[in-house]
Amino acid sequence: MIRPFVLWLIWQNERTRQRYHVGNLVHHEGKYMFYYEKHAQRRGVIEALKNGYRLHLAFPDIDKIYVSDRLFGPFERRLPDCRRPDFQEILKAHGLSNDYTDMDLLRATGGRLATDPYEFVAPIYVYGNEFDFDFYIAGWRYYEGERVIDQLQVGDDVKFQREPKNEQDPKAVVVLTKQGEKLGYIPAFYSEFMFRLIEEGGGVYKANIQFIHPKANPQLKVNICVCGTLTPKMKQVQQDMLHDLELVIT
Structure with a gap:
């Protein structure tokens, strides 16, 4: 069985600077899945909700496993645009080749935006x-x-x-x-x-x-x-x- 490609979605409380593992993005056998991390004993979505977190607008159901044939739009928009003049430099800076996948790029860049407190990280x-x-x-x-x-x-x-x-x-x-x-x-x-x-x-x-x-x-x-x-x-x-x-x- 091929090991699924998993990334943890991290949310940072902008006031306390504390970070929480609120969700999981999985790519497995051609499908993308996202679900909230409800079972973490500490620093999961339940603790985050007690400390100011609100569920992502695109994923409003804390109990649902969201499934898609392609990377979810809200996450895809976090990737650097391949039409950027400096895109090859971005790949080089992150040690990626031209056969990268969206998950590779999301992992390497963290999918960080200046407009919100989310990022992706690799799991253990x-x-x-x-x-x-x-x-x-x-x-x-x-x-x-x-x-x-x-x-x-x-x-x-x-x-x-x-x-x-x-x-x-x-x-x-x-x-x-x-x-x-x-x-x-x-x-x-x-x-x-x-x-x-x-x-x-x-x-x-x-x-x-x-x-x-x-x-x-x-x-x-x-x-x-x-x-x-x-x-x-x-x-x-x-x-x-x-x-x-x-x-x-x-």
Whole structure:
């Protein structure tokens, strides 16, 4: 069975700057599907609704699985126009070739617009006992990143550290350089997974710098790639998190 291409839809509360995993976009066997992330124990759509979120106007039913033969219009409009004179430069900047798919481009660009607080991110992928995901460091502008960015190199290892006394997020996980400089945090919609993995000894992992964009916006400066192996207990935790996706595609 071909693995479905999944992206998480993230909404940011513009007042608190907190981000929530509110929905899932799936491309599988020629069909596009969108549904709200109701089963996340934290930072899902239910918590988002309690903190000012309103359902997307194009997807007003929180219980419905929306299905289409093509990428949904509201998401397609988030892609850069292929008629732009600089479109080839956009592909090059994101490491994409001319045989890209809409999902490839949506993942690479995040589908970000200046007019709203949505973006798409890649999920945590689990295959067998292995897992991987990547993320841009959150909170970059507030810590040591800008001071040391000229010293960072692609491929450098980074360290993670739990921060259970964090008043805003008791599941927060800090990103540190090998020398101990604080670069920021793992985004909250990924952090519980890593928090539990570290806390419970749920597996082994390696994390390193995948991209550095010194001139980008702070939230897109440094991208971290994480890969590792799960213990059977931690694998079951992640399978429980993916159960809703299995219901959608079967």
